């Protein structure tokens with residue numbers, strides 16, 4: 001087990017390039033199964049979840065590799081549509097393989113991904129969508145088997161604009177007979193990226209980025225070359241880190257249009273943000289203003305994946321802020337850890353009342369999940385004294401060597417093994 005050791009109190013300063021989006025790359029890698037042949041996918045981050053997806057693709061019979069930031073997937077010799085339980089349990093995103101495997105082989109066997117630290121995370125909407133296209137779903141214990149002699153286009157109305165369900169249904173529908181329309185679809189930029197990848201393979205889809213997506217099934221798709229969008233959550237995390245440390249940071253290779261709500265919230269809190277093409281410059285030189293209401297919502301609302309990070313920032317604000325979490329019921333696990341660092345936060349069901357304090361203090365804290373971990377790193381950077389963030393493997397699922405990126409901005413951060421025998425001081 002590794003931990004991050006942070007000497008706080010140093011404003012971040014400098015320029016970094018943001019890596020590609022994990023949440024776009026994962027469904028795109030799964031979608032590669034839809035076409036026989038060799039795909040090349042660029043701007044893929046070197047993250048734990050990407051490696052789990054590569055392992056699953058290999059297990060299914062693909063040749064799959066990551067070299068630099070490029071994934072190649074050759075799906076010619078896929079021999080199985082059974083996702084092994086141990087790999088399924090390592091990453092919830094393995095559910096993305098359901099739609100493509102069903103579309104290509106007419107059958108898929110997988111396992112309930114189960115709950116996780118941030119909430120129950122059901123897959124009923126995925127299954128209902130696939131059933132609407134004609135799939136039969138059989139659930140026995142934790143095993144799920146879906147099959148369909150043929151998939152047929154249908155109208156699918158989602159009760160909630162689930163990102164994963166929208167993606168799974170899109171991937172199944174591209175090879176279905178006839179037209180599928182998804183109503184109340186998720187509008188996240190990653191859905192647009194998946195649409196663009198599917199179109200590059202020869203699919204006929206319009207509407208991603210709106211709440212109605214229409215897919216006309218085609219019989220054949222071809223492998224293609226594609227480049228994944230920048231990671232908006234990593235971008236947002238570094239924007240908040242720059243602001244929380246009262247620093248001045250330039251983020252390159254980003255898409256500012258994906259971050260409108262985040263920019264809006266940070267500006268309201270007094271952060272200076274300038275946009276120039278694919279560059280965002282963030283600086284903050286005074287104590288943040290409190291915000292009476294930050295509410296997480298499906299895109300284009302404020303992302304739940306940045307809720308814990310913005311909470312750290314507002315815990316240092318001048319006044320009282322309210323943060324409401326509407327997407328995941330269990331997403332306040334970072335609050336107890338932040339309290340250990342001197343934050344004053346009270347949680348009532350899905351709302352957090354954040355009373356700003358003048359400063360946070362270093363402590364030993366535990367990353368309970370990916371984004372909570374990123375938030376604790378920001379807290380450590382802004383705090384006085386030394387912070388140790390344990391369970392770093394959660395953070396490694398979404399940030400490609402976070403300590404290297406931060407140390408290039410002047411942060412005093414190092415990764416240590418639990419036994420303290422291996423130490424990589426980066427600054």
Ligand code: UD1
Nearest residue numbers: 023093121122123124125126161162163164165305327328
């Ligand atoms: C994706 C992102 C995740 C992000 C989330 C919300 C990936 C790999 N992950 O997760 O980082 O936090 O979107 O922006 O892209 N729900 C159901 N039934 C379902 C599916 C979802 O009830 O079948 C509920 C979930 O429990 C949750 C809400 O819908 O409360 C949102 O989930 P969803 O949009 O599906 O998130 P993911 O695709 O899992």
